[in-house]
Each structure stands twice: as structure tokens, then as C-alpha cells.
Amino acid sequence: MNVHDAVASRHSVRDFLPTPVPGDVIRRVLQTAAHAPSGGNLQPWHLDVVAGDRLARLKALLGERIASGVREATEYDIYPPQLPAPYRDRRYELGEAMYARLGIPREDKLARLGWFMRNFEAFGAPLVVFCSVHRRLGPPQWSDLGMFLQTVMLLLRAEGWDSCAQESWSTFPRTVGEFLELPDDRMLFCGMAVGQANPDHPVNALRSSRAPLEAFVRFHDA
Numbered sequence: 299m300n301v302h303d304a305v306a307s308r309h310s311v312r313d314f315l316p317t318p319v320p321g322d323v324i325r326r327v328l329q330t331a332a333h334a335p336s337g338g339n340l341q342p343w344h345l346d347v348v349a350g351d352r353l354a355r356l357k358a359l360l361g362e363r364i365a366s367g368v369r370e371a372t373e374y375d376i377y378p379p380q381l382p383a384p385y386r387d388r389r390y391e392l393g394e395a396m397y398a399r400l401g402i403p404r405e406d407k408l409a410r411l412g413w414f415m416r417n418f419e420a421f422g423a424p425l426v427v428f429c430s431v432h433r434r435l436g437p438p439q440w441s442d443l444g445m446f447l448q449t450v451m452l453l454l455r456a457e458g459w460d461s462c463a464q465e466s467w468s469t470f471p472r473t474v475g476e477f478l479e480l481p482d483d484r485m486l487f488c489g490m491a492v493g494q495a496n497p498d499h500p501v502n503a504l505r506s507s508r509a510p511l512e513a514f515v516r517f518h519d520a
Contacts, residue, residue: 304455309506311460311491312396312416313499314423319349319459319492324425327453334449336442342435343446346478349425356426356477360418363473370472373485376465384509392506399500417466423491428467428474430484443487450490460495464488 299307324347336342348356381389394404402409420426427450429443451461467474467489475486495502 299456301452304452308451308455308461309504310462311423311493311495312421312462312501312504313496314421314460314491314493315496316422316424317494319425323457323459324427324492327450327457328427330453331446331449334442334446336445337438340435340439340442342431342439342442344430344432344484346428346430346480347425348428348478353420353424353426356474357419359477360470360473363470364415364418368473370470372469373471374468376468384513388507388509395506396501396504399504401500414466417464418470420464420489420491421462422496423462423493425492426464426467427490427492428478429487429490430475430478430480431487433483433485440487447488447490454492458494459492461493462491464491 328345328347332341377389397404397410397413400413402413404410416422429447431439431443447463451463454461465488468486471486474489475484478486480486
């Protein structure tokens, strides 16, 4: 698979088959992804790869805490308050398209909440890569995390695997951080569900729209 095909075929998978991800595959992908660029070559990413019984215990723990009403404060804003247009509109459009595929109407708040909670089951994925960052590092280094994670997702596609980057895990930073035994100087950024897409689930046919080139590019004598 060439780079263009990997970029075009990558999408956020939200229902996975239980097929385990071979250890040599995830090791090879992460080792190669380490060639991703970072300012000053800081390489600010820290990863915890969780699978098997260990992942099952984490999913069960989150399920118990959510069921008992436990809520935790996020350590960063996933979206800025009062998200302006057109960003707000794109987020709304994606949500409505997803729930339409799931057959969940807007008024069925309980069903929508139930689907959201699937985030904490990693949508059934057999492996999750958690990414954390040193607390003293700033926005430029967080952008480095994005470049690294995108590289991981494209390499997974090249290996025939799928993924879903999940900032939802950051809504339980204490629970996940303690489970992973993260040092105090590190903040959980996100998780990434990894596995093979379930081809029979309607949500995996969803493809989010993209703005036309003219909406985000200005050419200066190019």
C-alpha cells in the first residue's frame, strides 16, 4: 500500500473484530513511527500498549466506575468552550451522520449515551495504545504527538490493520493514569483503539466529509 492509499483508506473505526493484533506488528509499527518529526527532536511521545487480560481489566474498571457515577475532571479542553463555526458545524454534522447510520434518533438520549460509553470499551478493539506527555511540555510538543499518532495510523493501514484515535479516555485521567502507573509528571493525552474493522457493522461505513481545498488553502504565486 502506498502512502496515498493509506491516507485515503484510513478512517476512525468504531466497531472491531476480536482478532488479536500480533506483537511483532505493533512493535514494528511503533518503531517505524518513531521516525515522525518533532521540534528539536524532543520525541515527546510516551506510550503504553495494553491488550489481553490487562485491557479487559481496564475496560471492566471503567465500566464499574461509570456505573457507580464516578466522574473525573479532564486535564485539558478536548474542544474549546463555545466552539466557533465552521468547526462547530463540522462536529455537529459528523455526530448526526454517525447516529443516523446507527439508527439512533436525536431524542433517544439514553441510546446515544450508551453508544458514547462504547468508547470506554475501545469499541471492542483487542489492543489500545495510550499516549501521554510530560506536563512541562507545551502546544508545539502536543502537535508533535499528533504527527506521531498519524504516522502510527498510516503504518497500521499499510500492515492491514485499523484504528480509532480516542481522546475520550482523557475524561478519566486519574483512573487510567493510576491503572497505567503513569509518573506524576506525565499527563494522559489519548488512547488509540487498534484492530480489524468489523465489516458488517453499519457505523464502519461512515466516512466523514472533508472541506474543499479552497476552504482552507490560499495559494501565493504557487
